[in-house]
Amino acid sequence: MGMGYMGYFVIVGVFALLGKVVSGRLKSKFAQYSQMPTPNGMTGADIAQKMLEDYGIHDVKISMGQGMLSDHYNPLKKEVKLSPDVYQGRHVSAAAVASHEVGHAVQHAKAYPFLGMRSAIVPFVQASSKVQGILFGFGIYFMSTDNPIFLIAAIATFGITAFFSVVTLPVEFDASKRALDWLDSSQILPQREHEGAKDALKWAAMTYVVGALSAVVQVLYWGLMLMNSRSGNRA
Secondary structure (H helix, E strand, O other): OOHHHHHHHHHHHHHHHHHHHHHHHHHHHHHHHHOOEOOOOOOHHHHHHHHHHHOOOOOOEEEEOOOOOOOEEEOOOOEEEEOHHHHHOOEHHHHHHHHHHHHHHHHHHOOOHHHHHHHHHHHHHHHHHHHHHHHHHOHHHHHHHOOHHHHHHHHHHHHHHHHHHHHHHHHHHHHHHHHHHHHHHOOOOOHHHHHHHHHHHHHHHHHHHHHHHHHHHHHHHHHHHHHHHHHHHHO
16 A cells, blocks of 8 residues: 555544544533523423424424434434434423424425535435445555546545535534524523523534535545646656
C-alpha cells in the first residue's frame, strides 16, 4: 500500500475521534437536561403531538422506538419515532428532541426544498455505500498500484456521500430552529429551560457538522491523490 494512502486512514481516524468526542458531549448534555423537568409535566410524546396540532398536521403518527437517541422522522411513513426516554420523558431533553423531530414533519408538510433534496439522494447514497464496500474489498490491490479507476470511483462515491452530508446540515439546523421557535411561542418552556433545549440541540447539530466535514475532506483527499497520480504518470 502506498504511503500516500495512509493519509486516508489518518483522516478517518482523526474524524472518528472527533466524532466520538462530540457524540460523548451530546450524551452528556442529554443526561444533564434530562435532570431538568418540563414545568408542565408534558412528555416528549405530548409535546410532539401538541406541536403537530399547532401546525395543523394530522396525518403524522408518533410512536416509540428503541435505543438511546434513535429519534427520527420517516417522511415515507409520515411517522415521528421517538426513543423511549424521549417518548416517555418529562424533561427538557425530551422536549428538545421531540420538537426537533416534529420540525422535520413540519418541513415535509411545507415542502421544505432541502428535505426533499435529501430524500431524493438517499437511494444514491445507499448504492454508493455498496460500491465503497467493493472498492475497499479490493483496496490493497488498487491502492498499491495507484489505479485511477479506484481513485475516480472513490471520488464519485464519496462525493455523493459528501453532498448528502452537506445537504443534511440546513435540514437539521432548520428543524432545530422551528423547534426552538415553537417552544418559545407556545410557552412550553420558560427561558432557563428553553436555553437548555437550545444547548442540547446545538450539540446534536455538531454531530452532523463533523460528519459533513469528514465527508468533504475525504473527497478532497481522493481528488488530490488522483491529481498526484496523473502528475506522476506524466512525469
